[in-house]
Amino acid sequence: MYQLNIDKAEFLRDVWQQQPKVFPRAFVDFVDPIAADELAGLACEEEVSSRIVVTKGNDWEVISGPFEDYDAYGESHWQLLVQAVNHWYPDAQPLVEAFRFLPDWRFDDLMVSFATPQGGVGPHIDNYDVFIIQGEGRRRWTVGPKGQYARRGNNPESPLIEDFEPIIDVVLEAGDVLYIPPGFPHQGETLSLALSYSMGFRAPSQQELVSELADFLIDANQGQQRFISSSEAGSQGLVSCSEQTGIMALLAELANTPSQYIPVLGKLLSQNRFELDICENESAMDLTELTDALDDGANLVRIGGLKVLRMEADPEARLFIAGESLPITEASPDELSLVANATCLDADAVAPLLAKPCWQNFWLTMLEKGYWYLGE
Structure with a gap:
């Protein structure tokens, strides 16, 4: 379990989408949820979005994954970035949970990077909010003020901008968090072998x-x-x-x-930018099999990254899941809220739902689609 040690009410009032801020030791005794070799293994998979950024003087080269090996990149000046790790690596979910004081519809993904000394991605501006959590190692981050910045080399297609005067210049160590709102230029430089976690939050354009x-x-x-x-x-x-x-x-x-x-809005906000790790089932489950599994101690577990949303003041009883509108005609608001909020439901929580045919159909359909699975 990861406990985020910040005043969340104060953060939302004074910092969120207003100004960048450093939170030293926001996680006490931080433990990396994934090891570097496990991250490298994820980047070998075709379905996983990954890239390597190689630092070349004042320029950067981007190579898209998947990757078979990393020997060609040497021991410095490069960084591996893997998107949507929370979709593919369940042990990352507890870190995501620490940031669920912000609504799920805003959450984009958890990107994890492994960086060698002097590796980085160059100065750039994001159009979304990001929390950068430092794991193993040390990285120096600089953040500049909002403003008009020329593209690197006057190339309008470049994702990079020219250098900026920093308003934040900090070295992050394990458990430190840097928050950067949209529009603030920033750049990271690796001082020692490092794992970093970028929790991104995005609103629709x-x-x-x-x-x-x-x-x-x-x-x-x-x-x-x-x-x-x-x-x-x-x-x-x-x-x-x-x-x-x-x-x-x-x-x-x-x-x-x-x-x-x-x-x-329900369909748009429940969509994912990155592929989900659908839990494929060999055959459809019936109600008796589901009930027996729950009685034996199984839980209904939502796959990583799946967005399950309800819309306030919706005249229909429904949930929006992965870009779909799913009517649940006899569901109460409390029942819809329970399913939208919980990523894991035990037998005691599910039993009242399974008393209604609408929820019986819902759970059997979700298991068949692979959006939930039976886990411990």
Whole structure:
């Protein structure tokens, strides 16, 4: 169990999405949840998103995984980064739990890096919030103020920016945490062999919202209303201001209609950017088999990274899971909340749910899909 030793209420009020901050010894006696060789093994898998960044003077080379071996990279000036480790490595879940004082819909993934001395990714700006937790070893981090920064080498395609004047310059050791909101430039430099953990939190962009809304309207055959006006512009080639605002008000109307936007947001916010480690089942389980397994001490365990969300004020009894809307018609709000919040449910918690046919169907379907599995 990982206990995050910060004042969470104060953090949310004064720091979250406002300013970067260092939290020394935020985890006391921190123990790495994964070893370097285990991380390297994950990066060998085709399904796992990984990359190596090689430092070359003032430039960086990025090589995408999977990787068969690492001998060619030497003993310094490179870093291995593996995305969504929490999807593939269950022992990482307790570290994720320490940050669940923030809502699940914001959580993106746990990225883990193994870095050799003088390895790093260069100065860059992220469009999401990140907590950097230092494990084994030591890394120096610098963070600059928000501002307009030129791309490295005037290359608009470069993910890197030119150097910045730091407002934070700190060496992190095991258990230290650095929080960086969106828009603040930062850079890490490895001082000794190091494992670092980046807990990323992301909100949807306007592009993602509009794209999901369009998909929903097309799939549901909705959004057929057209603009109607009582007067027209006096000039043949002119679109008047009132017409412009009237047309755009069609979108505003959708945004103010819960029956329209709740399913859009639920599906969008429950999606994952990275592949899930689906727990494949050889055959479907029936209710008797499920009940017997629970009676024998099994728990229903959610796979790593799966987002299970409910929408406040939703007129329908449903959950949004992995980009799908799943009606559970007879479920109570407390039951929906229990399933959305808990990553592991024991027999005592599940028994009242299995008294209802809607939950019986739900659990058998989730086990068949491989979103939950029977574990200890």
